[in-house]
Amino acid sequence: MKSLLILLTVLAFSNGFNIDRHGQVCEICLSTLEAIKSATTNAEVQKLVTDISTTVCAVVPKSQKSNCVEFVEKIISSNFDLIREFTELWGPDEICKMVMLCLKLKVLKVTVRCVLCVPTLSA
Numbered sequence: 001m002k003s004l005l006i007l008l009t010v011l012a013f014s015n016g017f018n019i020d021r022h023g024q025v026c027e028i029c030l031s032t033l034e035a036i037k038s039a040t041t042n043a044e045v046q047k048l049v050t051d052i053s054t055t056v057c058a059v060v061p062k063s064q065k066s067n068c069v070e071f072v073e074k075i076i077s078s079n080f081d082l083i084r085e086f087t088e089l090w091g092p093d094e095i096c097k098m099v100m101l102c103l104k105l106k107v108l109k110v111t112v113r114c115v116l117c118v119p120t121l122s123a
Contacts, residue, residue, distance in 0.1 A: 026102035033092030040084040
């Protein structure tokens with residue numbers, strides 16, 4: 001998760017290319033985060049990532065292999081939970097705006113006067 005945000009931030013501040021915040025880079029950010037959001041809710045994807053990640057445990061000593069597998073499974077599970085929470089809390093559009101790969105929409109000024117608020121605030 002951290003590496004994803006770091007990557008997106010680096011892309012946002014990179015001087016190596018021109019960022020078109022209304023177009024392609026914004027769309028890539030949005031579609032990538034939508035795919036990530038979708039993947040984190042898919043049990044098969046989480047199992048695949050866990051299975052691939054536990055292959056690292058093949059190179060640790062036999063006495064530590066079960067600890068390694070347990071650790072990797074715990075880390076993968078908590079990372080999936082964190083990514084899922086993060087994308088549910090803000091959503092791809094807000095995340096892409098946070099890392100400045102998409103422009104924030106202009107906030108419109110409210111011109112409607114609150115009839116109930118004025119007397120309360122004036123008192």
